Amino acid sequence: MDKKVTIYDIAKTLEITAATVSRALNNNPKISAKTRELVLETAKKMNYKQNRLAQALKSGKSNIVGVIIPKINRTFFATIIKAIEDELYPHGYHVIICQTDDRIEREIDNIDTLLKAQVDGILISISNAMEDASELQRVIDKKVPLIFFDRKKELKGISSVTIDDFKGGYIATEHLINSGCKQIVHITCDRSLDIYKDRCEGYKKALSDYKIPFRKEYVIEVKNTIDAGKEAVKKLKKSDTFPDAIFSASDYVALGVIQELKHKGYKIPEEVSVVGFSNEPFTSLMELSITSVDQSPKKMGKIAAQVFLEQVSSSSELKIEKKIVLTPKLHIRKSSLKMK
Amino acid sequence: MDKKVTIYDIAKTLEITAATVSRALNNNPKISAKTRELVLETAKKMNYKQNRLAQALKSGKSNIVGVIIPKINRTFFATIIKAIEDELYPHGYHVIICQTDDRIEREIDNIDTLLKAQVDGILISISNAMEDASELQRVIDKKVPLIFFDRKKELKGISSVTIDDFKGGYIATEHLINSGCKQIVHITCDRSLDIYKDRCEGYKKALSDYKIPFRKEYVIEVKNTIDAGKEAVKKLKKSDTFPDAIFSASDYVALGVIQELKHKGYKIPEEVSVVGFSNEPFTSLMELSITSVDQSPKKMGKIAAQVFLEQVSSSSELKIEKKIVLTPKLHIRKSSLKMK
DNA sequence: TTGTAAGCGTTATCAC
DNA sequence: GTGATAACGCTTACAA
Numbered sequence: 001m002d003k004k005v006t007i008y009d010i011a012k013t014l015e016i017t018a019a020t021v022s023r024a025l026n027n028n029p030k031i032s033a034k035t036r037e038l039v040l041e042t043a044k045k046m047n048y049k050q051n052r053l054a055q056a057l058k059s060g061k062s063n064i065v066g067v068i069i070p071k072i073n074r075t076f077f078a079t080i081i082k083a084i085e086d087e088l089y090p091h092g093y094h095v096i097i098c099q100t101d102d103r104i105e106r107e108i109d110n111i112d113t114l115l116k117a118q119v120d121g122i123l124i125s126i127s128n129a130m131e132d133a134s135e136l137q138r139v140i141d142k143k144v145p146l147i148f149f150d151r152k153k154e155l156k157g158i159s160s161v162t163i164d165d166f167k168g169g170y171i172a173t174e175h176l177i178n179s180g181c182k183q184i185v186h187i188t189c190d191r192s193l194d195i196y197k198d199r200c201e202g203y204k205k206a207l208s209d210y211k212i213p214f215r216k217e218y219v220i221e222v223k224n225t226i227d228a229g230k231e232a233v234k235k236l237k238k239s240d241t242f243p244d245a246i247f248s249a250s251d252y253v254a255l256g257v258i259q260e261l262k263h264k265g266y267k268i269p270e271e272v273s274v275v276g277f278s279n280e281p282f283t284s285l286m287e288l289s290i291t292s293v294d295q296s297p298k299k300m301g302k303i304a305a306q307v308f309l310e311q312v313s314s315s316s317e318l319k320i321e322k323k324i325v326l327t328p329k330l331h332i333r334k335s336s337l338k339m340k
Numbered sequence: 341m342d343k344k345v346t347i348y349d350i351a352k353t354l355e356i357t358a359a360t361v362s363r364a365l366n367n368n369p370k371i372s373a374k375t376r377e378l379v380l381e382t383a384k385k386m387n388y389k390q391n392r393l394a395q396a397l398k399s400g401k402s403n404i405v406g407v408i409i410p411k412i413n414r415t416f417f418a419t420i421i422k423a424i425e426d427e428l429y430p431h432g433y434h435v436i437i438c439q440t441d442d443r444i445e446r447e448i449d450n451i452d453t454l455l456k457a458q459v460d461g462i463l464i465s466i467s468n469a470m471e472d473a474s475e476l477q478r479v480i481d482k483k484v485p486l487i488f489f490d491r492k493k494e495l496k497g498i499s500s501v502t503i504d505d506f507k508g509g510y511i512a513t514e515h516l517i518n519s520g521c522k523q524i525v526h527i528t529c530d531r532s533l534d535i536y537k538d539r540c541e542g543y544k545k546a547l548s549d550y551k552i553p554f555r556k557e558y559v560i561e562v563k564n565t566i567d568a569g570k571e572a573v574k575k576l577k578k579s580d581t582f583p584d585a586i587f588s589a590s591d592y593v594a595l596g597v598i599q600e601l602k603h604k605g606y607k608i609p610e611e612v613s614v615v616g617f618s619n620e621p622f623t624s625l626m627e628l629s630i631t632s633v634d635q636s637p638k639k640m641g642k643i644a645a646q647v648f649l650e651q652v653s654s655s656s657e658l659k660i661e662k663k664i665v666l667t668p669k670l671h672i673r674k675s676s677l678k679m680k
Numbered sequence: 681t682t683g684t685a686a687g688c689g690t691t692a693t694c695a696c
Numbered sequence: 697g698t699g700a701t702a703a704c705g706c707t708t709a710c711a712a
Binding site: 047049050051052053054056057062064071072073074075078079081082085086089094095096097098099112113115116117118138141142255281282285286287288 | 387389390391392393394396397402404411412413414415418419421422425426429434435436437438439452453455456457458478481482595621622625626627628
């Protein structure tokens with residue numbers, strides 16, 4: 001019925017000018033109470049909706065932030081997105097989701113599209129594939145607030161919210177050591193990503209701190225899938241010494257590990273303890289619940305959003321570079337809980 | 341470094357007009373190959389990015405669609421979103437996520453904001469709370485394509501993609517009957533939502549088709565949580581006849597049911613069979629995997645997106661009303677798989 | 681083939 | 697207080 005009601009239509013109806021209508025709508029003090037009311041009333045009556053596009057074009061603010069993640073259908077990322085949206089929504093911001101599927105072309109393309117869409121900021125968890133930072137540099141050059149979460153690149157002046165993956169790897173390993181395990185295998189994923197490299201380093205440090213010799217063949221790099229976990233166990237079975245604990249940098253891999261261990265008749269945790277990473281929902285829901293390192297996705301998203309808000313509200317040009325590192329928390333469950 | 345490069349800047353550099361630049365950028369045929377190349381080249385050199393806002397304002401097309409869901413951190417919805425995004429991305433559309441948290445105010449507000457943002461369409465799974473459709477009517481009045489998925493309202497002329505919840509309830513119940521169960525309890529959730537009402541109706545129909553008397557006290561309505569499932573079992577325990585099967589309209593409730601049944605010492609599925617609904621990832625990952633009805637979220641999202649694309653491409657005013665109903669699929673797992 | 685100019689819906693800066 | 701007008705960056709008849 002109503003095609004496109006603009007402030008001009010309201011102005012015409014009221015025999016005033018569009019400028020006055022605009023003022024009324026924006027609570028401009030320079031306007032009489034009467035006209036304001038009148039305008040608001042007829043605006044409602046005519047089912048008028050502001051055109052944010054026009055507003056955005058005029059003001060240079062779109063009230064949209066772009067969030068770039070590898071895949072949205074992972075609990076970890078979905079939880080972060082939810083936290084970001086929840087935090088930004090009351091401030092009038094809307095969130096555009098972009099998935100990279102861990103492919104560099106899509107990542108570049110996404111950044112590009114977001115810039116074209118004049119977003120007020122970009123929150124990004126970089127893909128496995130991101131190598132150089134030239135595309136990111138463009139964002140910075142354009143002075144569009146950029147914030148890393150979870151997976152970051154080291155860039156000067158850019159804020160980030162991550163967890164201490166090193167510590168995560170450390171506490172997981174330490175817990176296994178304290179449970180009496182001596183032969184601790186670490187299954188890692190793509191170590192070109194800092195998160196996996198750091199977890200691995202944490203593992204090594206814990207071993208060294210507790211005087212447990214590091215064995216190179218006890219670090220296995222696999223894909224982040226359940227099947228890869230099963231395969232890893234099969235491979236280990238062929239080696240000379242079977243471990244008494246497995247610390248996986250991924251919950252999915254840990255699940256595969258557990259399934260295969262059971263299949264082979266090992267008792268968990270009596271013979272082999274298992275620890276995962278991410279605290280995916282299923283780890284706590286399982287009958288044999290899985291010990292895992294929590295990454296506080298909710299907190300991470302919330303803080304990332306807050307850092308963004310700070311950045312846009314700091315009127316001046318002062319660059320605030322915040323590197324926020326959250327502390328991971330170990331959730332000890334049955335898969336590593338030895339009764340003594 | 342570069343503030344805001346516009347087509348005027350390019351025009352000035354090349355000593356031509358903005359119009360020509362625009363044409364070159366948009367592959368307008370009325371332009372010489374030379375100028376086009378020249379323009380594209382310098383555009384790249386100057387790191388020019390189109391301003392979609394201005395384009396959108398001019399053309400009336402924002403290339404953004406809004407997706408409204410209760411909560412994004414549920415696998416079901418996250419999967420749908422992923423499918424929608426994957427389908428729409430190649431067509432140049434971007435997706436704005438809006439969460440209602442099942443609250444009517446946020447739902448109305450979200451619709452409002454999306455309309456103000458001039459989205460090209462709205463895909464919505466309505467909240468528990470949505471009662472009248474007046475806000476939706478506004479969307480329709482504005483001729484903004486509107487598509488329901490999963491949870492819908494009956495509105496003339498509006499397309500929807502849902503699953504056959506009635507059938508879902510039916511096949512789940514039928515499966516239990518065929519497994520030899522006679523005393524089948526149905527635990528449902530908020531039946532003001534069609535999805536739950538329909539599943540319940542399917543349950544009743546299956547009972548009647550197989551000549552199993554319907555017992556009113558065998559239908560329990562609870563909240564959609566794990567704890568509610570536990571409570572339900574406790575309540576049943578007090579009643580005179582304990583069931584030999586429980587069909588829950590929610591996987592989470594089913595999980596709670598299973599946990600409590602085990603706790604009370606019941607053998608699953610020998611003594612009590614359990615079936616859930618949604619095919620949440622954890623149902624298959626559990627040691628005691630849970631039989632569940634799959635709702636094809638991926639397909640649902642993909643089709644919803646396709647319906648939207650059809651709707652915007654059908655140039656004319658012809659209203660296409662598509663009511664697409666997907667067939668649910670029962671995944672039979674250990675929680676109801678009786679060996680005979 | 682290219683230039684000119686109007687307009688998309690707002691808002692801000694002037695005047696009055 | 698209110699009105700007129702320019703401007704945000706782009707597209708597109710209409711001219712040339």
